[in-house]
Amino acid sequence: MASPIFIPKRTALGQHVLLELSQCPPGLLSDTGRLEEAMQEAAERMGATIVSSHFHKFSPYGASGVVIIQESHLTLHTWPEHGYAAVDIFTCGDIDLGTGANFLAKALQAGQWEWAAHDRGPS
Known part of the structure; x- marks a missing residue:
C-alpha cells in the first residue's frame, strides 16, 4: 500500500x-x-460546497463523472478492465485536498496510488 497523501497549502491562484x-x-x-x-x-470531507454532479456509465465498462464544487471541480474516469481510476481535484479555494485524496484512495479500495499536486495560475 502507498503512503498517505499530504498536499501542502496552495500558494497560487489554484491547485490541481x-x-x-x-x-x-x-x-x-x-x-x-x-x-x-x-x-x-x-468533496464534503474537504470542506467544499457541492453545486452539482453528473456520472455516466460506458458500455461495456468504465465510467466518468464530475462533481462541480463552488471552489472548482472533481473529475473521475475509470478503466475497470485495468483496475484503474484517474481522479483530478482542482480548487481555487482553501479546502483540504489531502483529506479528499486520501478518502478517495480508500473508498475506491486502491491497492496502489500515486499523486501529484500542481499550482495553477499566478502566485
Missing part, C-alpha cells in the same frame, strides 16, 4: 491534484452510484 489509483475492484469502478457517492463525500 492528480490521483492515479490502481488495483481497484473492477465492480466498484463500474458502479456509478457508488462512485458518485464517494466523490461527493470526498
Whole structure:
C-alpha cells in the first residue's frame, strides 16, 4: 500500500491534484452510484460546497463523472478492465485536498496510488 497523501497549502491562484489509483475492484469502478457517492463525500470531507454532479456509465465498462464544487471541480474516469481510476481535484479555494485524496484512495479500495499536486495560475 502507498503512503498517505499530504498536499501542502496552495500558494497560487489554484491547485490541481492528480490521483492515479490502481488495483481497484473492477465492480466498484463500474458502479456509478457508488462512485458518485464517494466523490461527493470526498468533496464534503474537504470542506467544499457541492453545486452539482453528473456520472455516466460506458458500455461495456468504465465510467466518468464530475462533481462541480463552488471552489472548482472533481473529475473521475475509470478503466475497470485495468483496475484503474484517474481522479483530478482542482480548487481555487482553501479546502483540504489531502483529506479528499486520501478518502478517495480508500473508498475506491486502491491497492496502489500515486499523486501529484500542481499550482495553477499566478502566485
